[in-house]
Structures are given as structure tokens and as C-alpha cells.
Amino acid sequence: MMSEVAVDRSGPELRFENERLDGVAALVTGAAQGIGAATAHALAERGAVVYPTDIDEELGRTTAARIGAGDRFMRLDVRSERGWDEVTERMAADGNRMGVLVNSAGAAMKATLQETSLADFQRMLDLNLVGTFLGVRAAGRHMVDGGAVVNIASLRGMLATDGLGAYGASKSGVRALTKVAAIELAARRIRVNAVCPGSIMTGITDGQGFSNDDYDAYVRSIPLQRRAAPDEVADIIAFLVSDRSGYVTGIDMLVDGGTAAGVTTPKKTN
Numbered sequence: 001m002m003s004e005v006a007v008d009r010s011g012p013e014l015r016f017e018n019e020r021l022d023g024v025a026a027l028v029t030g031a032a033q034g035i036g037a038a039t040a041h042a043l044a045e046r047g048a049v050v051y052p053t054d055i056d057e058e059l060g061r062t063t064a065a066r067i068g069a070g071d072r073f074m075r076l077d078v079r080s081e082r083g084w085d086e087v088t089e090r091m092a093a094d095g096n097r098m099g100v101l102v103n104s105a106g107a108a109m110k111a112t113l114q115e116t117s118l119a120d121f122q123r124m125l126d127l128n129l130v131g132t133f134l135g136v137r138a139a140g141r142h143m144v145d146g147g148a149v150v151n152i153a154s155l156r157g158m159l160a161t162d163g164l165g166a167y168g169a170s171k172s173g174v175r176a177l178t179k180v181a182a183i184e185l186a187a188r189r190i191r192v193n194a195v196c197p198g199s200i201m202t203g204i205t206d207g208q209g210f211s212n213d214d215y216d217a218y219v220r221s222i223p224l225q226r227r228a229a230p231d232e233v234a235d236i237i238a239f240l241v242s243d244r245s246g247y248v249t250g251i252d253m254l255v256d257g258g259t260a261a262g263v264t265t266p267k268k269t270n
């Protein structure tokens, strides 16, 4: 008969209670708007002590005030090593250790590989991949045992998409980084997961230059026939950092309305 293995489900200093995050210090990057802002809000609603960060200070402070975290907003450029030191020092000065980290800062760029300059390619990697690496490394250094990290990768890091080569490569890298971090931090019961959103209605997808017809065709190509609101990703992230998902680590979870499930064929009109 197999012997029972004792199950230790939380770190000594951290207590999640189902989806509640009361008193858990949660750092969110890219929190001024979009998915990061919705996530900061979702975590605050669940009781977390949220530290919203962004390079956009004005919008960041407005968003932080809206979710009751106004005095905890910090400017953080995720590409800056020093910046990561400063935010973790500030949390420590407040008597808080990071229990949750959500790496949402990012940007997209639409260009074929032939049109992409070396500088632009490196800019994508720096922001989306190196920024996430620095965050994951900071979590390894400062996070409470039993904590949780969620990185935002993308459907485009799974499904090759023309015109999104640099972006897709950076997000593929985020998926790989997530899995390595999950394995390396498992001994401390720190879980590291990624979400891979499809098409979410945020500033990042504005101005993609679609004609109305192309836009409609694009939306029809999504099995659920719609784009998503940022809070639909935020709710998944809140689940992934809660103890409801305590046995889940190293995944890259699609939130894409079924886009990657397969292909859609033209419908009969008759």
C-alpha cells in the first residue's frame, strides 16, 4: 500500500483562505490600466494589500486611488534592476513581504519580421521578457514561502501570428521562464503560472489599423464570437494566486475564447 504523504498547503507566514487574500501583500506591474489595473482591483476586492506599479505615474496614481491603494502606488519601470530593489525595499519598510506578484507590464508591436529593426526587437524582449525575468527573480529573493506569481504571456506566444514575431517571441519566452521558475521555486511552495490572453479590450489592442470589415471577421474567427473584458483575465489571475489553485504550478493557461482550440470553417448560408 502506498503511504500517505503529508500535505503542506501554505507557507509559514502566508495564509490564503480559499479566494480571500486578506493582508497578503500583492505587487502588480503595469497596474495603471488594462489587465494590470483590473487585476489590482480584483486582488484588492479579495482583501490583498495591493502595491500597484507602472511607469505611467499619473494614471497609476488615479487607478491606485480608485482601488483604495493610493498611497502605495510606486513608479516601477520593470526593465530596471534598481527599480525592483526599490519597490521591494519600500514594501519591507512598510513591514510587508511580497506574497503575490503579477507581472502585467507589457506592450505589443505589429510589424513583419522583415520590417522589424534590431532596436525594436530588443525593445520587445526587454520589456516583455527581461522585465518579467527581473520580477520573477525578485519574487525568488523576497517572496514569502507559499506565495504565488502570475506572468502574463499571450495567445501569440503559443500560436504563431504574422506581424507579431517580436511580440510572440517575447511571450513564448515568458511561458518558458514561467515553467523554469515554477520548478525552481517549488521547494519553497511558491507557485508560478502564466495566463495567455487572446484578445482583451485594452489600450494595447487600440489602433491596430483594422478596417471595420476586417475587425468583424476577426471577432467572428474567435469561437466565442467576442473579445473579452480585462476583468475576465483578472478573475483567472485571482484564482491562480489563491489557495483554490494550490496544486497548480507551471501552467500557461489560455484565456482566449477558444481561439487556440482549432480552426473555424465558413458557415453554410442556405
Ligand SMILES: NC(=O)c1ccc[n+]([C@@H]2O[C@H](COP(=O)([O-])OP(=O)(O)OC[C@H]3O[C@@H](n4cnc5c(N)ncnc54)[C@H](O)[C@@H]3O)[C@@H](O)[C@H]2O)c1
Pocket: 029, 030, 031, 032, 033, 034, 035, 036, 053, 054, 055, 056, 076, 077, 078, 079, 103, 104, 105, 106, 107, 108, 127, 128, 152, 153, 154, 155, 196, 197, 198, 199, 200, 201, 202, 203, 204, 205
Ligand atoms: N490586451 C490583450 O489583448 C492582451 C493579449 C495578450 C497578452 N496581453 C498582455 O497583457 C499585459 C497587459 O497588457 P494590457 O492589454 O493591459 O495593456 P495596456 O497597454 O492597457 O497596459 C499595459 C501597462 O503597462 C505599462 N508599461 C509599459 N511599459 C512599462 C514598463 N517599462 N514598466 C512598467 N510598466 C510599463 C503601461 O504604462 C500600461 O499601463 C501585457 O503583458 C500584454 O502583452 C494583452
